[in-house]
Amino acid sequence: MDAFARKFRPSTRKLGLTGRDLPRFRIYTSDQAHTSAEKAAIALGLGEENVCRVPSDNEFRMETSILRKTVVHDRESGFKPLAVVATVGTTSTASVDPVAEIARLCREEKMWLHIDGAYGGGFAIMPEYEWIAEGWSEADSIIINPHKTLFVPLDFSVLYVRDIERLRRVFTLVPEVLRADTIETEKNYMDYGIQLGRRFRALKAWMIWRAFGREGILALMREHLRLARLFGEWVGASDDFELSAPVSMGVICSVDPESVRGWHNRPTTKRNKGLILTIRALLAPFWIPVADAASPLLMVQPTGLALQSPGTGCGRQKAFGG
Numbered sequence: 001m002d003a004f005a006r007k008f009r010p011s012t013r014k015l016g017l018t019g020r021d022l023p024r025f026r027i028y029t030s031d032q033a034h035t036s037a038e039k040a041a042i043a044l045g046l047g048e049e050n051v052c053r054v055p056s057d058n059e060f061r062m063e064t065s066i067l068r069k070t071v072v073h074d075r076e077s078g079f080k081p082l083a084v085v086a087t088v089g090t091t092s093t094a095s096v097d098p099v100a101e102i103a104r105l106c107r108e109e110k111m112w113l114h115i116d117g118a119y120g121g122g123f124a125i126m127p128e129y130e131w132i133a134e135g136w137s138e139a140d141s142i143i144i145n146p147h148k149t150l151f152v153p154l155d156f157s158v159l160y161v162r163d164i165e166r167l168r169r170v171f172t173l174v175p176e177v178l179r180a181d182t183i184e185t186e187k188n189y190m191d192y193g194i195q196l197g198r199r200f201r202a203l204k205a206w207m208i209w210r211a212f213g214r215e216g217i218l219a220l221m222r223e224h225l226r227l228a229r230l231f232g233e234w235v236g237a238s239d240d241f242e243l244s245a246p247v248s249m250g251v252i253c254s255v256d257p258e259s260v261r262g263w264h265n266r267p268t269t270k271r272n273k274g275l276i277l278t279i280r281a282l283l284a285p286f287w288i289p290v291a292d293a294a295s296p297l298l299m300v301q302p303t304g305l306a307l308q309s310p311g312t313g314c315g316r317q318k319a320f321g322g
């Protein structure tokens with residue numbers, strides 16, 4: 001995004017964003033998206049309040065018609081619509097935003113399209129999940145966290161960018177002491193990001209791929225998804241709980257309809273605590289619960305199990321990494 005801001009005001013790298021006659025940039029994401037969008041806005045100096053949360057539909061996907069209206073309204077009000085963050089696999093419900101539609105709007109409005117596939121992106125390696133990659137070819141950047149669904153231990157995030165040269169123009173700053181090390185033909189990661197020294201993260205990913213193989217990874221993922229669906233079926237068949245979001249990946253959201261009536265009352269807390277303890281006892285070897293016993297809404301992930309309410313969750317635990 002910094003690269004994009006620079007495209008509009010090429011001297012941003014030298015002069016920064018403050019004390020200058022610049023419009024207020026806006027970033028759009030859904031009300032289900034991860035708070036990393038706000039974190040990025042804070043870090044870039046764009047301001048948390050310039051991240052607009054666009055309402056989602058009843059399947060927790062960004063409402064593109066509202067996005068369009070908000071962008072047009074902001075532009076007419078003097079803001080500069082900068083970027084849209086579309087999520088593939090939201091934190092709380094694993095919903096998938098309509099990326100292809102969002103991409104069309106981004107092209108029309110000349111906005112950067114970032115896809116947050118931190119959780120869900122990894123599923124795209126499965127032929128049966130090809131549908132989630134619809135519209136990705138239009139993205140300016142995509143993030144996938146193999147430490148979430150692809151079994152690589154924390155931390156291992158992969159950033160794909162359409163125009164890597166743009167990143168280099170923003171970040172390359174070679175101190176005299178390193179000049180001799182910078183061989184033009186070689187890709188030096190210090191030229192494409194903030195860090196100079198970095199860990200050898202690729203090694204652990206390589207180890208996982210070597211150990212499991214593509215087929216092994218696919219088999220494990222399919223097993224996790226089978227467990228998720230099975231749990232979803234149990235919830236659907238239960239008299240006490242209902243599914244509160246479609247099961248699209250490894251996340252199951254269930255609601256205790258009785259407790260919705262008295263969100264913070266003692267029986268709710270007691271009931272959820274009871275359920276959490278039962279799940280822990282039954283599934284502890286495979287699944288890790290994160291409990292919010294006061295909430296009537298529960299979220300469950302077989303690759304590490306989390307219990308939380310849709311729309312509020314950010315911290316997930318996984319059996320493999322974070």
Ligand SMILES: Cc1ncc(COP(=O)(O)O)c(C=O)c1O
Pocket residue numbers: 034036087089090091116117118119145157314315316
């Ligand atoms: C959809 C989504 N985006 C982003 C993040 C944050 O990822 P990271 O740990 O790489 O900051 C998460 C973490 O759970 C997530 O679920």
